[in-house]
Amino acid sequence: MSSNDPIDLRQDRREWLKISAGALGASLLPLPAVSGEQPQAATPPTKPAASSAQNKPTGRFFTPAQHALVEELSETIIPADSHSGGAKAAKVADYIDQFLGETYDDNQKVLWLEGLRLVDLMSRHYHQKSFADSGPEERSALLQVLSDNDHMTDLPEVRFFIELKRLTVRGYYTSKIGIHDELEYKGNRILEEYVGCDEQGSSS
Amino acid sequence: MTEPDADLTKTYDAVIVGSGAAGGMAAHVLTSHGLQVLLLEAGKKLPIEQELRSMEWPYDNAHRGYLPPESHSLTFNEYTIRNPPYGAGLEKAQHLRSYVGSSDYVKNIVVDERENPYTGTNYAWVRARCLGGKTNIWGRLALRLSDYDFKAKTRDGFGENWPISYGDIAPYYDKVDLYLGIMGVKENLPHLPDGIFQRPQKLNCAEVTLKQGLQKMGRVLTQYRAGVTSEGLKHNKYRSRCYGRGACERKGGCDIHAAFDSPTGLIYPAMDTANLSLRTNAVVREVTIDPQTGQASGVRFIDSQTMKDYTVRAKVVVLAASTLESARLLLVSKSRLHPNGLANSSGQVGHNFCEHLMGPGVTGRAKDLVGKASTLDDGRPGGFYLARFRNLSEKQAKFIRGYGFEGGSGCSMFPSGTDVHGFGASFKEEVRKNQGAYISMGAFGEVLARYENYVDLDPVAKDKWGIPALRFHYKFGDNEHRMAEDMKETAQEMFEAAGFEIVHVRSRVLTEGWSIHELGTARMGNDPKTSVLNQFQQSHDVKNLFVVDGSAFVNASCQNPTWTIMALCWRSCDYLADELRKGNL
Numbered sequence: 001m002s003s004n005d006p007i008d009l010r011q012d013r014r015e016w017l018k019i020s021a022g023a024l025g026a027s028l029l030p031l032p033a034v035s036g037e038q039p040q041a042a043t044p045p046t047k048p049a050a051s052s053a054q055n056k057p058t059g060r061f062f063t064p065a066q067h068a069l070v071e072e073l074s075e076t077i078i079p080a081d082s083h084s085g086g087a088k089a090a091k092v093a094d095y096i097d098q099f100l101g102e103t104y105d106d107n108q109k110v111l112w113l114e115g116l117r118l119v120d121l122m123s124r125h126y127h128q129k130s131f132a133d134s135g136p137e138e139r140s141a142l143l144q145v146l147s148d149n150d151h152m153t154d155l156p157e158v159r160f161f162i163e164l165k166r167l168t169v170r171g172y173y174t175s176k177i178g179i180h181d182e183l184e185y186k187g188n189r190i191l192e193e194y195v196g197c198d199e200q201g202s203s204s
Numbered sequence: 205m206t207e208p209d210a211d212l213t214k215t216y217d218a219v220i221v222g223s224g225a226a227g228g229m230a231a232h233v234l235t236s237h238g239l240q241v242l243l244l245e246a247g248k249k250l251p252i253e254q255e256l257r258s259m260e261w262p263y264d265n266a267h268r269g270y271l272p273p274e275s276h277s278l279t280f281n282e283y284t285i286r287n288p289p290y291g292a293g294l295e296k297a298q299h300l301r302s303y304v305g306s307s308d309y310v311k312n313i314v315v316d317e318r319e320n321p322y323t324g325t326n327y328a329w330v331r332a333r334c335l336g337g338k339t340n341i342w343g344r345l346a347l348r349l350s351d352y353d354f355k356a357k358t359r360d361g362f363g364e365n366w367p368i369s370y371g372d373i374a375p376y377y378d379k380v381d382l383y384l385g386i387m388g389v390k391e392n393l394p395h396l397p398d399g400i401f402q403r404p405q406k407l408n409c410a411e412v413t414l415k416q417g418l419q420k421m422g423r424v425l426t427q428y429r430a431g432v433t434s435e436g437l438k439h440n441k442y443r444s445r446c447y448g449r450g451a452c453e454r455k456g457g458c459d460i461h462a463a464f465d466s467p468t469g470l471i472y473p474a475m476d477t478a479n480l481s482l483r484t485n486a487v488v489r490e491v492t493i494d495p496q497t498g499q500a501s502g503v504r505f506i507d508s509q510t511m512k513d514y515t516v517r518a519k520v521v522v523l524a525a526s527t528l529e530s531a532r533l534l535l536v537s538k539s540r541l542h543p544n545g546l547a548n549s550s551g552q553v554g555h556n557f558c559e560h561l562m563g564p565g566v567t568g569r570a571k572d573l574v575g576k577a578s579t580l581d582d583g584r585p586g587g588f589y590l591a592r593f594r595n596l597s598e599k600q601a602k603f604i605r606g607y608g609f610e611g612g613s614g615c616s617m618f619p620s621g622t623d624v625h626g627f628g629a630s631f632k633e634e635v636r637k638n639q640g641a642y643i644s645m646g647a648f649g650e651v652l653a654r655y656e657n658y659v660d661l662d663p664v665a666k667d668k669w670g671i672p673a674l675r676f677h678y679k680f681g682d683n684e685h686r687m688a689e690d691m692k693e694t695a696q697e698m699f700e701a702a703g704f705e706i707v708h709v710r711s712r713v714l715t716e717g718w719s720i721h722e723l724g725t726a727r728m729g730n731d732p733k734t735s736v737l738n739q740f741q742q743s744h745d746v747k748n749l750f751v752v753d754g755s756a757f758v759n760a761s762c763q764n765p766t767w768t769i770m771a772l773c774w775r776s777c778d779y780l781a782d783e784l785r786k787g788n789l
Contacts, residue, residue: 077627083636095268103273104296140628147627169622173635174262174269182632183639185617186580188259191448194584196406 009149016125061100076139077168084181095171115160210483216242219518224337226753227524228466229770233777235479244486247333256459258450275299277306283715289321302330309456319668324676328717336466340457346431346767352395353761360604366758367739376771385433396591402435405584410570410613410643417702428586431464442468448583451617491537498541500749520748527754531725547743558653558760560719564691565646568704573641587612603686611645647691650762653724726755741776748789
């Protein structure tokens, strides 16, 4: 699969949805109590996270396997490079985990669980392996499909990608690594005189 | 600072309802005249420095500076698609806030929407119930109005002129400048009069480029005129000068009070005169009337914590509860002598409701700044203000009145440009390299004061304290939409003239109310048949009743209102004190 070829997401997904969620996806990623392609339109489930509620610190949402997958997904959104660490080093998955653990918004919880499941199904369809077992280029290629089709917001995997990017961006650029290492932010300290621009007129 | 408890057994010279820009100013002026004043605030007295925490790093905050996710702040889509009351369907959120309440630093300052419902047409009504009100979180742009605004009817025939001209209020603008501090640069514009400015901040390079580009078009960009003291105020021990620290663009206030807020700028100094008593958690439900004289006798309020009812007597009642809350108070204060509500023999209370339209704007990129090292730009209270240029010497065919732009450029703690397409290494690099190159501005335009835009009382809905809720009948009209179209076009044209690459042109008009500049619901005028208040914000009907907030405005102009609210209030309270001394009240 090459990211240069346009992928017809709508057509392809018929194929990858055929892969049995029971056989593959569910073993790694439990289905939410309410499934379906448009969880936002569905009646909110009672407790979508109930199936993974055990063996987790309070306020946490993901199972260890889901957490590991979110780490890799967020790192694919904002990777480490020669300039600074990426989302993994900035612990973005912890931030998202806490966010989803605390939100009252059950639709968002459903979207994340459904999104993680669908991304893994996509990975198995395109690369014949889970997202976690894929290499960096395969991971990027997979998210590229969603990014290229990010206007198809009726599809839960697309909405998931948009949310993944939104919360990764928020978690990363509010982290120490994001603010200090990556952006080399200069503010939030006492400043005697604002430097401004050299071409400033005599008015100031 | 002494803080005497309210003594409900005595008759105060004046009781002031509301402690924001207007209420704080009324407290300052009336106590300085030696009057015994009681100030009532519906909300709490918050430990405000602990709320604002202006220098807290996001990673040291449990929710990275955002509203805790068990609460919800209303979004543009919700304001647009849903109808008030906005609490319906969002019961699962622990607290429901207005759109401003999306920040952890503001969450206790703005009201819980469900306790304070309203009905009718879509409106983003932002309310702050705490000592100081919205001045704790205001945008700080401190502009003057001019005779282009006060005498706008003479120019284009629409609406009414104000009963004052610039010459009447100019000395009071000067007093406000000197007492509270303002940063800016003199520009000698007749339509945007200069103030008595403290040392201004500088513009950064993209802003200078825009300024120079605009000069060729005869348009003026000036440093953000911020109601912030850059040199300090010798007469005020509660406020520090601005140290350019903190991320000033962050939603929240200034915890060293270099930016004006009503408690440290006005109320605490007024308490130092020993003439001011304060009672918080006092939700006023009614202005009481002497049945013999028809004059105001005081107010009735509920203690929001104990739910007990109290009455307090005063020689003069001063409403400063905000444009919409003061109108609501007048409307609920019905009596045999005032069957349409208090001060409402004209039928104008709640009408001529106006504000500023927001939304259209532009984001551009200064290509020569791409890839440059990070710079410190966000310790400034603001970037720039681009003064009105429409319908001054020329006449637009499509709309009357005008608009200005607020904008800025440079690096910020949270980078601009994260909404670009894509992800991965190229996305990360693009955000980093462009972080200082973006420049953006958005318009604020005059919404015409029209009789048919109004609020009244909902016959059924009530707030948590049993007070009838406001019902909105308010929509932007044709003039506003044609103006918005022009805003978008001129924004793009000016950025192109400056040589910026256009990143995004915004045409969407934000929900009514978004500017938080609501005005006009008890307008001033010389004719008691067509206005509620005289030129001193004194009720035509009830001589010892004053309404000193934005409700007195005759039109909205396009300049931000806070400085004008305070200058008008100062002038009116000087008059009030004088009339009281003469025995006329």
